[in-house]
Amino acid sequence: MPSLEQARLFWHTVRYLRPVQIYARAWFRLARPKPDFSPAPGRRSATGLWVMPAIRSQSQIGPEVFRFLNVERSLDPKGWDDTRVDKLWRYNLHYFDDLNALEAARRLDWHRVLMERWIAENPAGAGTGWEPYPTSLRIVNWIKWALSGRSLSETALQSLAVQVRWLNRRLEYHLLGNHLFANAKALVFAGLFFEGAEAAGWLERGCAILEREVPEQILEDGGHFERSTMYHALALEDMLDLLNLSCSFPGNGRARWQAFAAVLPERIDLMRRWLASMCHPDGDIALFNDAALAVAPSPREIEAYALRLGLSSLCDQATRHAKTWLAESGYIRLDAGAAVALLDVAPVGPDYLPGHAHADTLSFELSLYGRRVLVNSGTSVYGTGAERVRQRSTSAHNTVVVANENSSEVWSGFRVARRARPFGLMFDDNDGLKVSCAHDGYQRLSESPTHRRNWELRRNEFLVSDSVTGGNYRSEANFHFHPDVVLEEDETCSSGQAVFPDGNKLYWKIEVGTGRLEPSTWHPEFGLNQPTTRLVISLVKGESTIRFSWDEKIALERSER
Numbered sequence: 132m133p134s135l136e137q138a139r140l141f142w143h144t145v146r147y148l149r150p151v152q153i154y155a156r157a158w159f160r161l162a163r164p165k166p167d168f169s170p171a172p173g174r175r176s177a178t179g180l181w182v183m184p185a186i187r188s189q190s191q192i193g194p195e196v197f198r199f200l201n202v203e204r205s206l207d208p209k210g211w212d213d214t215r216v217d218k219l220w221r222y223n224l225h226y227f228d229d230l231n232a233l234e235a236a237r238r239l240d241w242h243r244v245l246m247e248r249w250i251a252e253n254p255a256g257a258g259t260g261w262e263p264y265p266t267s268l269r270i271v272n273w274i275k276w277a278l279s280g281r282s283l284s285e286t287a288l289q290s291l292a293v294q295v296r297w298l299n300r301r302l303e304y305h306l307l308g309n310h311l312f313a314n315a316k317a318l319v320f321a322g323l324f325f326e327g328a329e330a331a332g333w334l335e336r337g338c339a340i341l342e343r344e345v346p347e348q349i350l351e352d353g354g355h356f357e358r359s360t361m362y363h364a365l366a367l368e369d370m371l372d373l374l375n376l377s378c379s380f381p382g383n384g385r386a387r388w389q390a391f392a393a394v395l396p397e398r399i400d401l402m403r404r405w406l407a408s409m410c411h412p413d414g415d416i417a418l419f420n421d422a423a424l425a426v427a428p429s430p431r432e433i434e435a436y437a438l439r440l441g442l443s444s445l446c447d448q449a450t451r452h453a454k455t456w457l458a459e460s461g462y463i464r465l466d467a468g469a470a471v472a473l474l475d476v477a478p479v480g481p482d483y484l485p486g487h488a489h490a491d492t493l494s495f496e497l498s499l500y501g502r503r504v505l506v507n508s509g510t511s512v513y514g515t516g517a518e519r520v521r522q523r524s525t526s527a528h529n530t531v532v533v534a535n536e537n538s539s540e541v542w543s544g545f546r547v548a549r550r551a552r553p554f555g556l557m558f559d560d561n562d563g564l565k566v567s568c569a570h571d572g573y574q575r576l577s578e579s580p581t582h583r584r585n586w587e588l589r590r591n592e593f594l595v596s597d598s599v600t601g602g603n604y605r606s607e608a609n610f611h612f613h614p615d616v617v618l619e620e621d622e623t624c625s626s627g628q629a630v631f632p633d634g635n636k637l638y639w640k641i642e643v644g645t646g647r648l649e650p651s652t653w654h655p656e657f658g659l660n661q662p663t664t665r666l667v668i669s670l671v672k673g674e675s676t677i678r679f680s681w682d683e684k685i686a687l688e689r690s691e692r
Contacts, residue, residue, distance in 0.1 A: 143548035171292035201658030353401030354460030486545035511654035538572035644675030
């Protein structure tokens with residue numbers, strides 16, 4: 132019998148769902164279609180040019196050895212669906228990303244054998260490999276492989292058709308979001324790769340879904356609506372793949388597809404600019420919500436892919452501004468000399484789909500001298516375990532914890548009950564770059580406490596001030612340092628310095644509040660847990676202020692190089 136607390140969490144989670152998510156979940160569990168083994172449609176001739184897609188790192192490192200999520204395993208007889216293996220790792224095994232990875236041509240024989248083995252050892256409709264999401268990614272990867280000049284065997288073509296038919300009857304309307312997008316993308320790929328009436332139906336259905344989902348999932352500022360930099364990069368890769376496909380089959384498909392493909396370049400450019408704004412000077416993504424490096428292709432590789440497709444360079448389109456406000460998605464970038472601050476004033480995600488949200492409202496990340504120095508903790512694991520819950524918690528991010536509670540009620544692996552909503556966003560650029568914002572995430576507590584944060588970035592300093600009004604709760608501001616810096620502090624921890632590997636320094640001084648250093652961890656990739664340190668400031672009478680500073684002369688010298 133669920134407890135009252137569990138029932139409350141459940142209610143505040145499901146109350147935001149769309150009706151389709153509820154009845155589609157029931158349908159998905161009860162309806163079990165039979166695989167359709169009818170002969171595959173004929174293959175359509177590609178009359179245009181297929182451009183090399185975005186390249187990932189090699190993941191198949193031996194004929195039967197794979198490395199996913201920084202974990203290396205062999206494919207033993209139970210390997211395709213071994214329940215002892217983490218499900219996300221098994222998902223990756225079924226994606227077949229290595230078909231289009233770095234130096235994939237050298238592993239051509241391995242890939243052919245692996246595809247035939249997958250067909251033989253994964254009965255249609257059964258097991259992890261036939262779940263809709265890995266099925267969608269595998270369909271696209273097999274077709275990309277074929278469009279790159281490789282030949283699919285008759286067995287593989289037949290299996291591909293069976294997979295598409297199965298997917299067409301297992302679309303993930305109960306999840307929506309990036310899962311449904313991936314389903315639709317696979318139908319479009321199959322609808323153009325094959326020909327005939329059946330393929331036309333796949334194309335029509337996939338295109339109809341994309342017509343609805345792209346305007347909803349890609350916001351007006353170009354950001355992905357789940358507010359994850361990692362999932363944004365994956366969505367941008369998807370859009371570039373669709374553009375690539377349209378160039379490979381020019382004039383093919385129905386009018387609906389032609390109209391959709393025609394608007395892809397404009398939407399893609401918005402997404403490219405958004406991604407560039409949300410990258411640190413090291414060229415990789417900031418870690419907000421579920422985000423990890425080395426899952427999507429790197430931003431540099433995604434941009435190279437866009438250029439291969441003939442899109443104009445971002446350098447030709449705009450110059451960097453001191454302040455970049457991504458209004459619809461809710462992120463702000465501040466640039467001043469050698470410092471870059473990325474601020475989160477965003478909702479946790481779409482109300483009906485916050486599964487990849489963290490309780491990170493009003494968090495931020497900071498780079499200095501081209502290096503990350505203050506970082507959110509990142510994501511190294513999915514699932515429903517305690518570490519997954521901890522990594523989603525407020526204390527794992529550079530923001531304020533009130534009463535030892537999370538600002539949004541993240542629970543289980545991908546659920547959020549009551550969630551924080553930012554409000555009162557204000558700017559003042561007259562003397563430095565100033566941003567102020569509050570959120571209501573703690574107003575569920577008695578006396579309705581409100582957290583407000585003020586940031587101020589100048590060429591040689593960065594001030595972060597926090598206030599919690601309402602009630603008399605213990606409140607603490609967390610500042611997580613990158614593992615590469617060495618911390619040196621005074622006896623009371625009221626001031627100190629973070630020393631970079633090259634000898635540069637970031638100084639801090641707590642002007643209001645009391646501080647202490649604690650062990651912490653940073654998770655830049657799945658499967659990686661790097662020890663680091665966080666500075667925790669206890670608010671005094673609901674207030675705290677910390678001033679970070681650096682040598683402006685060094686900053687100027689570096690910015691002029």
